[in-house]
Amino acid sequence: MTTTLPAGARERILETAYQLFSRRGIRAVGVDEVIARSQVAKATLYRHFPSKDDLVLAFLDRREQRWTVGLIERQARARGETPEDRLLAIFDVLDDWFRSPADFDACAFVNVLLEMGADHPLGQACIRHLDTIRGIVAGLAREAGLAEPEDLARSWHLLMKGAIVSAAEGDADAAVRAREMARDLLARHRK
Numbered sequence: 001m002t003t004t005l006p007a008g009a010r011e012r013i014l015e016t017a018y019q020l021f022s023r024r025g026i027r028a029v030g031v032d033e034v035i036a037r038s039q040v041a042k043a044t045l046y047r048h049f050p051s052k053d054d055l056v057l058a059f060l061d062r063r064e065q066r067w068t069v070g071l072i073e074r075q076a077r078a079r080g081e082t083p084e085d086r087l088l089a090i091f092d093v094l095d096d097w098f099r100s101p102a103d104f105d106a107c108a109f110v111n112v113l114l115e116m117g118a119d120h121p122l123g124q125a126c127i128r129h130l131d132t133i134r135g136i137v138a139g140l141a142r143e144a145g146l147a148e149p150e151d152l153a154r155s156w157h158l159l160m161k162g163a164i165v166s167a168a169e170g171d172a173d174a175a176v177r178a179r180e181m182a183r184d185l186l187a188r189h190r191k
Contacts, residue, residue, distance in 0.1 A: 009040050009044050009048065012038040012039065013048055014059065017029070017055050017058075018059050020033065020034060021056065022059075022108055023105055026056050026112055026116075053121060057122065057125055060108065060112065068129065068132055068133055068136065071097070072136070075089070077089075082144070083140050083144030084144045084146075086140050087182065088179055088183070088186075091178050091179035094175040094178070095175035095176060098163075098167040099172065106167075107164050109126040109129045109130050110126070112125075130157070134153040137152070137153040138150050138153035141153060141156075141189065146190060146191070147190070152189045163178035
């Protein structure tokens with residue numbers, strides 16, 4: 001890891017965990033590696049994060065701020081002139097992300113959910129974070145005056161997750177394909 005570490009111990013730990021968990025998953029990364037790479041003592045890590053699960057929960061919260069709000073929502077709102085354009089812009093944002101191998105690391109929420117299962121507290125946290133994404137989509141659908149915004153959001157989210165998996169398989173045009181399907185979905189939900 002060649003990035004400069006933040007000054008505060010808690011922030012160094014969290015940023016290191018963010019980079020490692022995003023790229024390799026939570027089971028493949030041990031606490032000892034986080035400690036070594038963040039250059040803190042074991043007691044320091046456990047003072048800030050009493051368990052690895054606490055560290056993963058903080059990682060997921062940060063992921064929501066950086067990815068869900070900071071990338072997807074903010075960029076979609078900036079790129080689209082109308083609410084429908086903003087919905088479609090989600091796939092433009094995904095397309096840019098997929099075409100940036102240094103940044104593309106799939107969906108941490110889905111990855112952790114699959115690693116831990118829906119009944120595990122971390123899986124439950126992922127379900128809540130995924131619900132936030134659907135909430136953003138439903139909000140845009142309401143702004144657009146579309147019928148059944150919650151139903152649209154569930155279908156839209158399927159397209160998003162499917163595009164992410166397809167991109168991880170190597171389909172560089174996954175977001176473009178999903179965007180075209182999303183147009184059909186919009187047409188079905190117009191009042």
